[in-house]
Amino acid sequence: MSDLFADQDQDIADTAPLADRLRPRTLADVVGQEHLTGPDGAIGRMVAAGRLSSIILWGPPGTGKTTTARLLADAVGMRFAPISAVFSGVADLKKLFASAKEHARRGEKTLLFVDEIHRFNRAQQDGFLPFVEDGTVTLVGATTENPSFELNAALLSRAQVLILRRLDAAALEQLLDRAEALTGRPVPIDAAAREALVASADGDGRFLLNQVETLYSIDLPQPLDPAGLSALLHRRVAVYDKDREGHYNLISALHKSLRGSDPQAALYYLARMLTAGEEPLYVLRRLVRFATEDIGLADPQAVVQCLAAKDAYDFLGSPEGELAIVQACLYCATAPKSNAGYMAMKASFKSARDTGSLMPPMNIVNAPTKLMKQVGYGKNYQYDHDAAEGFSGANYWPEEMTPQTFYAPTDRGFEARIAERIAHWDRLRAERGGQ
Numbered sequence: 411m412s413d414l415f416a417d418q419d420q421d422i423a424d425t426a427p428l429a430d431r432l433r434p435r436t437l438a439d440v441v442g443q444e445h446l447t448g449p450d451g452a453i454g455r456m457v458a459a460g461r462l463s464s465i466i467l468w469g470p471p472g473t474g475k476t477t478t479a480r481l482l483a484d485a486v487g488m489r490f491a492p493i494s495a496v497f498s499g500v501a502d503l504k505k506l507f508a509s510a511k512e513h514a515r516r517g518e519k520t521l522l523f524v525d526e527i528h529r530f531n532r533a534q535q536d537g538f539l540p541f542v543e544d545g546t547v548t549l550v551g552a553t554t555e556n557p558s559f560e561l562n563a564a565l566l567s568r569a570q571v572l573i574l575r576r577l578d579a580a581a582l583e584q585l586l587d588r589a590e591a592l593t594g595r596p597v598p599i600d601a602a603a604r605e606a607l608v609a610s611a612d613g614d615g616r617f618l619l620n621q622v623e624t625l626y627s628i629d630l631p632q633p634l635d636p637a638g639l640s641a642l643l644h645r646r647v648a649v650y651d652k653d654r655e656g657h658y659n660l661i662s663a664l665h666k667s668l669r670g671s672d673p674q675a676a677l678y679y680l681a682r683m684l685t686a687g688e689e690p691l692y693v694l695r696r697l698v699r700f701a702t703e704d705i706g707l708a709d710p711q712a713v714v715q716c717l718a719a720k721d722a723y724d725f726l727g728s729p730e731g732e733l734a735i736v737q738a739c740l741y742c743a744t745a746p747k748s749n750a751g752y753m754a755m756k757a758s759f760k761s762a763r764d765t766g767s768l769m770p771p772m773n774i775v776n777a778p779t780k781l782m783k784q785v786g787y788g789k790n791y792q793y794d795h796d797a798a799e800g801f802s803g804a805n806y807w808p809e810e811m812t813p814q815t816f817y818a819p820t821d822r823g824f825e826a827r828i829a830e831r832i833a834h835w836d837r838l839r840a841e842r843g844g845q
Contacts, residue, residue, distance in 0.1 A: 428626075429619040432588050437481045440474050441615070442581030443574055452572055453478070457485045462521065464542055464549040466557050466566070469574025470767060472614030475552035476525060478574070483521040488548065489513055491522050495529035503537060510547045520547045527551030528560035535562045542568050558779035571781060576613025576767055578810065583608060585615050589622050597622055598630045603639040610643075612766035657688070661696055664739075669704050673743035680739050690728065690735060694720045697738050708748035708823035715741045746823030754817035761814055768808035801835060803842035 434440050437447045437457065446453045456462050462482065467475040476492075483490040491506055510520040524530070524538075542549050542565075549569060553560060557571050577585075586604070590596050599607060611618035621643060625634075634642060660683050667675035683693060694716065701712035719738035723731035769775075777787035792802035807813050819825035819832065 427620070428589060428592075428623040429616050432585065432592060432619060434474070434477055434481060437478070437485055440478055440481065441584045442577040443474060443478065446572055446574065447478070452570065453482060457482070460486055462486045462488065462548050464569040466527070466551045466553065466561065466569050466571045467574055468553055468555075468557055468571055470576045470613055471554055472611075472616035472618075473574040473577060474615065475574060476523070479521070479523040479550045479552065482550065483523075486521075488519045488521040491520050491547070493522070493524055495524060495526045495534075500534060500537065503534070507541050507546060510541070514546060519545075522547040522549050524549065524551045526553065528553045528555040528557070532562055535565050539564060539568065556782075558781045566781065571785070573785065577611070577615050577618075578613070579608050582611055582613075582615065582618050585618055586622065589619060593626060595626075596633075598625055598632075599634045599639055603634050603636045606636045606639055609764045609766070660686075660688075661693075664693075665696065665700055665704075668700050668739070668743050669747065671743060671747065673740050676739055676743045677736065680736065684732060684735070690723055690732065691720070693735060694723065694738070697735070697742060700742055703752045704747055704749055705742060705745050706748045706751035706825070707828055708746040708750075708820060708825045710824060712742055712745050746825075748820045748822055748825050750817055750819050750825060757814075758816040761816070765808070765811060768810050770808055771805055773804065774806055799838065801838050803835075803839040 437453065440447050443451075445451050448454050449458070452465075467478060469475055480490055480492075489510075491510065493502060493506060506522060510522065513520055522541075527535075538547075538549055541547050551561075551569065557566060586597060586608070597604065597607075607621060608618070611621070624643065628642070660679055664676060664679040664683065667679055680693065684690065697719070698713060698716045701716045705712040716738045719734040722734035725731070726734070772786045773788065773790045773792070775782075775787045777783045782788075792804045794800055794802045794804075797803075805813075819829040821829065
């Protein structure tokens with residue numbers, strides 16, 4: 411396999427992808443991985459000592475694993491020999507090992523970079539061991555998968571696992587600044603859209619730069635706002651069945667009558683739909699949806715009533731089964747209302763999309779392997795059942811996030827009791843120093 415970075419020291423053509431043109435030239439240029447490349451980091455110490463040990467670079471896509479490996483070879487004066495486990499097999503490995511031995515005879519050390527190393531099977535991974543042990547190659551593997559599960563224990567014992575972090579907002583902003591400096595023009599988006607663009611990258615620098623390149627390729631009359639950015643970079647789902655406006659008008663009227671706690675109007679629109687030949691199961695699906703969206707935990711029995719109505723209709727059939735649908739409709743219309751669960755879902759889903767793949771705090775992640783325990787997984791976990799009142803008050807939020815409030819129960823129905831519980835736990839959490 412040819413060295414994909416053989417021309418790294420030459421100017422990259424203007425026609426090359428933006429991500430390639432912005433590829434770092436030194437380890438100091440790598441963004442977001444200062445915990446490894448800095449003076450006190452594992453890679454920084456190796457470079458300072460001029461001695462490199464075999465390592466596995468574990469991290470999400472677009473965090474600089476390949477670039478870091480290439481620059482590491484340059485920094486310690488080693489020959490860089492890359493291979494991809496996706497496209498290579500045993501024959502390719504034999505050629506690389508033979509070439510490395512030949513270079514070793516001439517006093518030249520080889521850094522063997524294996525991209526997607528987890529894709530090699532166990533027998534192929536075993537094939538690395540003798541060449542790593544005798545110093546023929548220094549292995550640097552890159553993987554997006556957990557090495558504990560994907561790599562041989564024998565290979566892991568001979569390599570140090572280094573964890574690359576997803577790029578945070580500051581690191582992604584650095585990439586945007588570099589893109590603007592290289593091209594000599596700003597990314598054509600306003601400040602709010604810039605934040606949205608960074609969030610959409612989900613820690614992937616390569617994805618971000620590809621999106622920026624798309625924006626640069628289009629002649630825009632003015633900077634895009636978040637809505638314009640979304641419309642440009644994402645496709646909308648096609649609309650269909652426009653000729654059924656009456657159908658959607660009636661189901662909307664039923665839903666809003668239920669929300670307004672008007673059982674008489676709700677029955678009218680229910681009857682309109684069923685007498686017109688609407689599929690009863692469709693109406694039941696909408697009632698279940700209403701019970702979860704507009705009643706929720708104000709009356710947890712609402713969804714139970716709706717699902718029971720579905721079972722009763724399935725059991726009785728028509729016309730007897732329609733009475734069960736009417737009963738579910740009346741229950742929903744007269745139940746206390748709350749959309750707190752629905753609003754909590756929307757807020758939490760938006761937060762999940764905006765924050766991407768943030769790591770949970772180490773105290774609450776599982777540590778089924780020795781390696782994961784060594785790097786801090788599960789450290790200082792507090793088992794709530796052993797705490798006073800069955801409540802530890804521990805922090806469960808990613809370190810990069812401040813605790814959020816998605817669910818705010820109302821004072822209606824059963825939610826009033828839930829609100830009391832949450833308030834009690836909040837007081838305990840404050841007293842015990844949790845988040």
